[in-house]
Amino acid sequence: MNAMNKAAKEKLKIENLLCFSIYSATHAMNQVYKPLLKKIGLTYPQYLVMVALWNEDEQTVGQLGDLLILESSTLTPLLKRLETRSHVKRQRDPIDERKVIVSLTQSGRSLQTKADDIPSCILNASKFNIDQVIKLHEQIIELRDNLLTIG
């Protein structure tokens, strides 16, 4: 192996690590969220759905899927679990019966207050300041959107 190949290999290795760092950062993040969310009986993906609904109530499965970048095959069972715990209601749109409108119940709305301190706990755990967080966030969004626009 010549120097050229070796340098190329190094580059590829570093790039490889980026994907692994994101992959393992997701798991780490989940570990921090888990005990906080356990108190209010939510998983992280369920929490994301609730955050989406707290921001804007009465969204269709499709809208939630577009926002969270998840398929109906992921959302439908998740939403059913949230419905079982009576945090959300699922009902067909009377105007377009193909759509299912997901809305908050009183129980779902009351969860918001209980979840209020979670973001600050996560920020503390990250040990990053706001500027770092904003910059990192922007870069990751850019990376993500680059990856998503392959086709």
Next chain:
Amino acid sequence: MNAMNKAAKEKLKIENLLCFSIYSATHAMNQVYKPLLKKIGLTYPQYLVMVALWNEDEQTVGQLGDLLILESSTLTPLLKRLETRSHVKRQRDPIDERKVIVSLTQSGRSLQTKADDIPSCILNASKFNIDQVIKLHEQIIELRDNLLTIG
């Protein structure tokens, strides 16, 4: 709500988005890897194990778990699937029968060549240059390790 609270809410919202950006970036990354890995019949977590073994053959389940930050409850079934496809061999350490040593088969070694071009494909898809990748990688590793050192 006063200005103070509003500013605080904004901060928390941005921080919230960081976690979501990492979460969705992981999914985006998986989408790019999937067609590339499909050609050689691996999933992304399986690919990570193979990369680990290509770097250093004959590692225990525990060593792989430490490296990839995964539990035995995740690795054992995954390694069994890799064994079924005859990419790896699993055998108890004769010196310490609690340990299971995972080693590459000829088939597993031959996969490395077939996987050679994957890292460059991912780098291209990211549309990032090496310097960006290195910096982003370092930040994410720092974030991840901060999150992992809560206890």
Next chain:
DNA sequence: CGAATTTATATCGCGCACGATATAAATAAG
């Protein structure tokens, strides 16, 4: 209008990922 196509959600199968627990080997303690 009526058939073909598109759109929105749901179902199914498979592979993670982890917490809780089990099992068995190795080590420590008495």
Next chain:
DNA sequence: CTTATTTATATCGTGCGCGATATAAATTCG
């Protein structure tokens, strides 16, 4: 040496997450 504890892996149950497919409503096209 025997018992207790620790260590390493495996098993089980639950919840994602997605591709492939199904179903039914809405829209388009002839």
